[in-house]
Amino acid sequence: MPTTLTLKGIPDDVYAQLKAAAELHRRSLNNEAIACLEDVLLPRKVSASERVLRARVLRAPLPTGVFVAAEIDAAKRQGRK
DSSP states (O other), X not given: OOOOOOXXXXXXXXXXXXXXXXXXXXXXXXXHHHHHHHHHHSOOOOOHXXXXXXHHHHHTTSOOSOOOHHHHHHHHHHHTO
């Protein structure tokens, strides 16, 4: 059986973000808070095929071609200056 929880002293900015997220997802504040807690405390396992798909989506906008290790190292060094 679900348990009732009362939250006190929620910072205004956290409340505003929760309220905005609830409106965006068309949920009540209560259901949005539960969804947020579940996302953090009960993370779902991601399958290997899902990880590969995510990686492909992230790589899609990259230019095609060969990445040279020396060029990557040089770019890293440039960013650290």
